[in-house]
Amino acid sequence: MIKLFSTIRTVFFMMFSLYFAGCTSNEGEIGISEKFPDKVSYNFHIRPILSDNCFACHGPDSDAREAGLRLDIESEAFKALSENPGAFALVPGKPHQSEVFLRVNSSDESQVMPPPESNLKLTNREIELIKTWIKDGAVYEKHWAFQAPQYIAAPEVEDKNWPVNEIDHFILKQQEDIGLHPNQPASKENMLKRLSFDLTGLPPNLDLMDRFSENDNPEAYEEMVDYLLSQPSYGERMAVYWMDVSRYADSYGYQLDNFRTQWPWRDWVIHAFNENLSFEDFITWQLAGDLLENPTKEQILATGFNRNHKITEEGAVDEEEYRITYVTDRTNTVGKALIGITFECAACHDHKFDPISQKDYYEMFSFFNNIDELRTSTAPIDPLVGTPESYAKKPYIEITDEDAEGILSFVNKQDTSKLIVSVMGELDTLRNNYVLERGVFNAYGREVFPATPESILNFDPKYPKNRLGLAKWLFDERNPLTARVFVNKIWKEFFGRGIVNTTSDFGMQGELPSHPELLDWLAIDFMENGWDIKRLIKQMVMSATYRQSVAIDEKERQKDPENRYYTRASRHHLKAEFIRNMVLASSGLLVPEIGGRSVKPYQPDGLWEAATAGGSTLAEYTQDHGDNLYRRGLYTFVKRTVPPPSMLIFDASNRDQCETERSFTNTPLQALVMLNDPTVLEASRVLAARLLSENSTQTEKITKAFRLILCRKPKPKEVELLLNYLRDKLESIAMEDAEALASIGEYPVDENADKVAVAALMQVISTMYNMEEAITRS
Template structure:
């Protein structure tokens, strides 16, 4: 009986021994070509296990087969449950490692993964596992939970290409893959890219002429510095932070009443413009109220943690909603600042990352002491615009310490902020995440796998911020560097910006990420310095031209052998249209506005109560504010913005989707703002003393930000002449009636309408709203 039971194991051992002895011959199906010198568990082995093995041999106990966990070294090196004399892994000996023998078995009843799973390891993956076992089968702590160390700059062959340290790491990867970087983009396209990235606005004709005429070696850097000093820089940089902080102008839930958090948005713009360093920027928002002798500005900054949804419905259970508010803050802290999915541990221990449910509620405790209630009042008057704890901003405040707040009237202005109770509210583990199912009491703390909470720090939000910016914290710097990289290159070094955990994507350039993270900390978390380094790099300046060879090798541009090419953010689509037409109202800050919107949207999805039950469109200059100032009602977010993938700000969002749909084309063809901009620009151009060809060329430069080719001009001029001949007076009148901006007097309507058609066509070019 014993022999009979052991027979399959003996056969597998014999097969493995034969394979092992012949491995130097690189048998068919198991090529060892291009294997790394040292095989890494984190970067080479764990991705294979995650894709092919961990569904049955991973952290999920309910689905685990044979009691074996291959992601846990203790289990992997232990005797097998069904074969006590055998082990899944034997360090240095693949011929004795059952996990290896099963993946190379030719017996389909023994083969792993089972054929029925439709999963199969490639020859390279098998060779990696074999080499890893030979090298000792060393497990590693997850890469993101190890504090970054600053690596040396790598050696590259094309040593004359790098312009700063970033380029060495990028070029090394390219050379490994047989790629070469593109040449630098032409000046016109490069300026458009830079201006959109740093200010969210297209370059003006004056900027284009100035840059094209500057032949000095420092011309590009001078333009970078000029744009970094532009007040629009703060507005552009604020957009990603408003997504992360889930900023909106309504409370959410059914009634979805109006809220006045916009002074906090004014502060964010101000903070970016004055280059507030990231550690202070975040600390003020997390715990400004707990700083010694806290100022009103520091208190205003804490509006960051009161941007979550708040109910105003009658009949709710207050404690249930209060716990929801705390949960929202906790989850936002995990995703937005730590780049981990802490919310997965709300109801049970995290299945994939080393976070227990207890640790989730220890972190929860930092945000659980706010002096708030689940429901404060029903929807109504000005007192409900903000929820306690709150602060009032007086006219004297905006003349002194809060002079960056754009307060347009003398009405009461109140903002929800943070403020703790005088006593400590007890925090419990909530069984299955249910608000009133109290388990064990816990004290404030942090996940030990990231960094144990230092006993020197106070157990409050200020202490949490000190922990966050402890140089030993492995995540804080990496996560923000990655978010900024995503802003300028279209994709993070870690593609899953909000998930640096076990289920997240591996960094494409881990050494570069670590170098940037350490450098960011070494230079006191200086955001503008980091931004300048990124846009000054040769990597950033590359042409976006794509060859067939590069498309075949690197279709997603992971290795950055060409410039990034993608549509700009939803807010910037609007900004580009308004700025190029001359309509843009450049006022910074202030209350959100309600531009053109299809009738009936709010009225069809409302409780019928409060200031936001009916959409009352704004008029005059309010119609031409930047996209970031468009009022966001959470239950009915701005439709045009949504079509271009803007966040509805329900929850923390660190990465927007990038879609390409017919609805986007329909917006550019029919949106009143685009048509009005086309009309206004056409009216202005027709007043100039120049020919049609010159007018069209100027419009093209203002919108697309480059000089059109002769062929492009010919097509557009031919279209203009055709429209001029065929447009009837009635059709021209109808076209020119769009929008509220007054039509110039004494203009030839057919001429303006024909030019409007041409300009509308230019706005509809893919290149217009694409960063390339």
């Protein structure tokens, strides 16, 4: 019997010893205090106060509006109060005659606003801001996110040597203005690790490490960026991000949660990123590929994006109720993923904070309300042949062997079985569209027609009133949101914090941009250069801002505790899929095959069985074997009702709905996964056996393993600790325990190998996998 407790205790001791070997302590300091602005802006100072404290009762929602007062619209805010015609909420230039200021500044509980029962209260600073704004004329501004981006040239900075590109000018200018300064550059080893995971989702191999460390050419870094962007693994890395946005899963999601085949669409996403399809085409094909003139089968396959939502297969359900749920999901996904607005808030009533009415919601809803919703499970599965028009009208397509050898050659179809994928398809006749009162599926209100919110951008009459027209509206050069929202999402992927940190909410309740001029510059540059995604990413990772070290003393960290001003690189654990990739790649187990059906690696017994109602095609978990145990995290089978547990523990999405960002938590369960996951233990065993087969010293074996896992050369103290641990294990491990350890996992075991040597080195390697640094973005 393996002495598990003893092993865990020893591993933790080793981890702490290695950690504290390089630790230093620093004194903290209070961060930068927010200064009172020279000029009070409605957008950046007043609107956030009103939105947080006033708009719920005095905002866009007419049903919730109190005293007939509306403060979110200038023309309404200056009217006489309906309950007191001699008084005005706002009197420009006269705060002491303005009821807004008098009420928020009142000490009388019967008069003060917000009322005490709301548990809201303005700070003295906020009251002073309102007073100053009214004194200066109470000038309203259109919400910043609903105004088209304005081009501003990169500003001049005092430090001429630090900036690499325009991004750095914007970042450094703001730092200099408030007395901050950027961090030192990351070491070459740390920089390569960060860059490799960020661009490919994989750790750099030893050859790449050596090439980069030995290349003193000033262009070495850019050459590495170009090399990594050209790798097929780039498309796989970017697909991880898009799977969350698109709510991709391998099951339908509701009670029975049966199997569905959408993975060919995932293969297309990988292909699209690797081919650097423009963002405009990438989105247009997914929203409306079937509506393009003479659409190809690839363009129709892309529309699987809007069929990835949960679908019921239960009997005795109201088909119309669920159909409305599907249309609602698509509408909400466009709102959250593409225009960064909490659009779903207007499904039941006018939005309480943003100028989005319920009518606006159902006008947008109308673009998706004419889809043939025939459920895939009950659809005939006859081969679809003939002209593109013959399959453009169907809610599914079949991918044939001929397709997989031709136009859909990127689909990894490994057998001759029929492959059915859910896609979009319009009905021959138009459905009528109505506002659904309170969001109830059969409570029809006024009739509406396809349109877009005027507060964002009017729908151009020349655009067709269908999904293709919606795509054209999204990429209209006047649309203020599409480019901003996407560049901000990509920024957060690489910098850890968005310029607008609420990536799916650019509305009144969203966080204000920390660098609005930079956001606009990026958006305009992105549009003017053909919506080129790889170019955008290269701009970001080439910047000096991106290349900063994460290491910073406590005194400096307290000056910018949330890293709002990008005074250092972000530090958090790798994405769940990348952690799996790291373990498999560093051990040599990773199977680099691209695409194909999702796979079922090791998982605790009984999870699916315990959560299945019965009758499901996924009632039992049947683990895969062979190469399918060692595929990238991207390809792990996602059952919505029981997502992969080890990945969920590392904050992966359960894919129930569109998610534009992941949280990064730090929990004891994560440590237990790294200590006990069969994949980690098997990888440790396989890497140990491979190192022992090499003609090298113990020090060389430990050094090589350390570099493969942590992507840097170990310090002498670290080598000494690990060597001592190895020698201790060689002397103390019992043969019974050694044989048990040396047989973990299904990868073939060399029966002639020294089991004690394998088990001892295996535990040293497991310790390396359990170091925080191993799973942390450096």
